Amino acid sequence: MKAEIIAIGSELLTPYRQDTDSLFLTAKLNQLGVEVGFKTIVGDRRSDLIGAARAALQRADVIIFVGGLGPTEDDLTREAVAETLGRQLQRDEEIVGWLRARFAERGWKMPENNARQGDVIEGAEVLPNKRGSAPGQFLYTLYLGKMRAILLLPGPPPELEPMFEEQCVGRLRKVLPPLFIATRELKIAMIGESLADKRAAPIYSKRTDVETTILAGTPGEVQLHLRAQADSQEAAQKKVDSLASALEEEFDDAVFSAQGESLEQIVGYYLEMRGATLAVAESCTGGLMAERVTSVPGSSRYFLGGAVVYSNELKVSLAGVKASIIKEHGAVSNQVAAALAEGIRERVNATLGVGITGIAGPTGGTEQKPVGLVYTALADGHKTEVIERKFFGDRERVRHWATQQALDMVRRKLM
């Protein structure tokens, strides 16, 4: 079975806006065993919309129109789909009454234009919208002897997503061949995408019953998406789980997440489980390490705080680094990274201290200490571990890689 998603709206044809609903819909359709064959993005022009609808009817079994269900003259999806199918639009007075009541609740009178949102294509079921004014529509049609399911959905994700999950999945499942899908997502830290693929390919390429997609996540993260289908949920789950186990064995403890969690979530999970606390002193990452750790709700239970020490004076006064170490080895050095980790750990009285120093670029590099050189250190009060790495890419990438390295050190320490 093949689906086509048609996103409607002239703003989606500007350089500023992008259709994102299709990503959500694709994930949900895949779970129903339906592949997306085409995505089309079209403006608010009746003839363009009809052209897109005609093309879709020829090539897709499930056709989802997203957007263009509002009350304005620009909202043409209802009219265009009806015309393409050669069906009438019928005004549903129940919807119009509901719309009027919705306005009245806010103390307003409904502009007569808005009654257009009550126009329903002959034969379509109405999908009530709990979070907005545009109801969806669901219908079947025969096209050249083939059954097509046609959905009209509102564009805003808070309206579309529950409408699809609550009102469309069940309807589609009834007419689709029974098929169960299971997915798994493994995440790997500090291994590049091509190396990860080189190690994973001999394993997953043998398994034609599981679809595997390797993706680069944020810098320092590679994702392995596994998907299998079968005629029972258990059988599908067994397929992905057995491949996941084989991949976990290959990558061993580089796999930090087996269910899609982020590295900062996993680090938080371990810190909390061990009753440990964390403090950071960062130079070149400028607060990104602290920001990532504290992006997790509840992180105040294990993250005490830290210092962002760009200047050498602050490395001394805030993070307790001895000025002589900076003088002897330079601010970007193994020794200063260690001193940052040890210093902040002591000052803050944390279980673990992290220190990061390096050259994020684009300027400031030298032959001995090039842009991308970063030292990350982890101190636990007994010993201090330092890793020297040369990261590639722009300022943003180098900074992200550096924090990924530091988070991964914390994870491995607590594992």
Add this chain to the structure above:
Amino acid sequence: MKAEIIAIGSELLTPYRQDTDSLFLTAKLNQLGVEVGFKTIVGDRRSDLIGAARAALQRADVIIFVGGLGPTEDDLTREAVAETLGRQLQRDEEIVGWLRARFAERGWKMPENNARQGDVIEGAEVLPNKRGSAPGQFLYTLYLGKMRAILLLPGPPPELEPMFEEQCVGRLRKVLPPLFIATRELKIAMIGESLADKRAAPIYSKRTDVETTILAGTPGEVQLHLRAQADSQEAAQKKVDSLASALEEEFDDAVFSAQGESLEQIVGYYLEMRGATLAVAESCTGGLMAERVTSVPGSSRYFLGGAVVYSNELKVSLAGVKASIIKEHGAVSNQVAAALAEGIRERVNATLGVGITGIAGPTGGTEQKPVGLVYTALADGHKTEVIERKFFGDRERVRHWATQQALDMVRRKLM
């Protein structure tokens, strides 16, 4: 003139990947006076590609195929476009020689498959690729009596973008009606999108000669994109500039950027211009303020550093807040925000100190101090200014709004 962008690749029909090249291409096409009428995303299947190409030939003047130019069996763009146009593919031995040399440089032998990248559609001009192995192609064709420009471009942005700018813009300009486009981008801080639109609409809606788009940027930022066309660059520029002036007058000093710069860039620019330095002590934003300031290359010239002080102990020990103030007013208070700003400024010996404390959520709120309540303070050694705000949205939005508020306070102080 209307364009259609056809993005090719089965990975673009998964829930994980999205076509982004079309945003770049749309911006560039708009500058040439060409609107994008359709975007189509299609997988690596020959019949699907031919169907998409046929539909595009009927409805667009400029058709850009993106991707599918690699050396593998899955790369079918060349074949499919040639078949759609009823033209032959001819192997260009010059390209094949160049490909062989490219491999030899790395000490490898070219697999014979790769010679496919030298297949050129009859009548097409070859667009050399400086950054990858897939050359582009550019051709004209007559379709039902109408001239169509057809472009085949590689998918990776570092290859596509210079190829389009250096080799396609000039070729297209030659055949397009002479038209000059000018654009401006104003950014406004700390005003919501709907309020901004309410104030801007009476001004821009009178100006039908300038296209205005209002967009919400990151939380706390609204963008006004202006675009006008005319038969000379000066005339087009005059149109956007006069509307920009009228809008700047309306929003006054809430406009922080008149050429698209980010707020952190503008703050950095002012700090450097005034020879001032900055230090920050942040609680609920957890390092995001420092991270934003230091995301700007060269920020070490004006940013000294700061403290991320989640725990009360650290507010005292790192940022110099008196414990009695926290005890009396609570950690989330006007007084503690001020003490953070003053304390970090003194410790670090900076011109300006920023303090942020609040409740980012999702938990931790009370009736008196709800989630979203944030105090931001700015100290300059003479007086300390504090702003209390209640921000809406999730943890990420609240944290972003809070740093936006703090950055805007620094900007206004230095203006």
